[in-house]
Amino acid sequence: MKSIRIHGFNTPAVINEVSVPSIEADQVLVRVMASALNPLDIGLMAGWAARFFPIEFPYAIGCDFAGVVERVGDAVTTFKPGNAVVAWADPLTGGGLSEYSAVPAKSCVLLPSSLTPIEGAAIPTAGSTAWHGLFSEGHIKPGETVLVHAASGGVGIFAVQFAKKAGARVLATTSGAGIDLVRSLGADEVVDYKKQDFAQVFRDVDLVLDLVGGETQSRSYPVLKRGGRLVSTTSPPDVAVASAHGVSATMMYVKPYASRLDEVVRAVAQDGFKVVLDTSVPFEAFNDAIERQRSGRARGKIIITQS
């Protein structure tokens, strides 16, 4: 089978011909139909994510995918061959950008019939991060004001929609064509961060979902109400600075096992949330997808499909 792999940090990804993986008793073998990239894949390729995920080479890229169950291990009772599933491969093992991928059954959920494999593949990391950032970590409540930074990215497009549906007033930062996009997804007020300082515009925010980090994070504290919360997916907040502003700040890390992924996939299927695609390319054009993810300019998710 074909598998997209790297043989070292900062080396080009290549298609290798390898054996179809064998499965452990608790695993399922999935024939992959669509895979999504994330910034983490770029970090794993470049080496900056190695301190969190000490990968070994050759490394098969890809954590988020959807496809059809081909075989199940002896101990698996939750899936059977033919089931369409959404899956998340642990970044340490990867393998989502391959014709077949072996993953623990606890990392898969059924793909609802109303979603395509492309839509399903887009959800695990980005959808779960948005969901758990707002709900489990951010404790969003109806009527609150939420600021989503990088609202046009893979996580942001879900976060804007989830926050709006949760009854929040949604503020957002992005630029260019991202502005109309995030408005169309429900953002009430949008700042073009390349033209305006959001910290001069937004006030009395209850929750900041920080998908950018750095200066964007430090300039977010003054826009929060006293008692407000900041949740970052990118850089650990300075707790002393946060507390000097009378707010709380946490760093979140999502591992979208089925127990966390299930409600997100069901919500996307049932509540009419849009899966926004920046790019969708066939398997052979994987390098275009990687370059687009590496640019940091994606507006929505970047998908690689297989027939």
Ligand SMILES: NC(=O)c1ccc[n+]([C@@H]2O[C@H](COP(=O)([O-])OP(=O)(O)OC[C@H]3O[C@@H](n4cnc5c(N)ncnc54)[C@H](OP(=O)(O)O)[C@@H]3O)[C@@H](O)[C@H]2O)c1
């Ligand atoms: N901790 C975790 O578990 C976890 C999980 C998922 C993601 N993450 C992290 O969360 C971050 C977001 O992930 P993602 O998948 O959404 O990334 P992404 O899709 O690559 O985000 C791209 C978007 O970010 C926007 N953007 C870039 N710089 C910006 C700025 N200064 N202000 C406002 N918007 C800006 C871009 O808009 P323009 O083109 O207009 O600039 C683009 O639309 C990444 O750093 C990722 O590594 C962490």
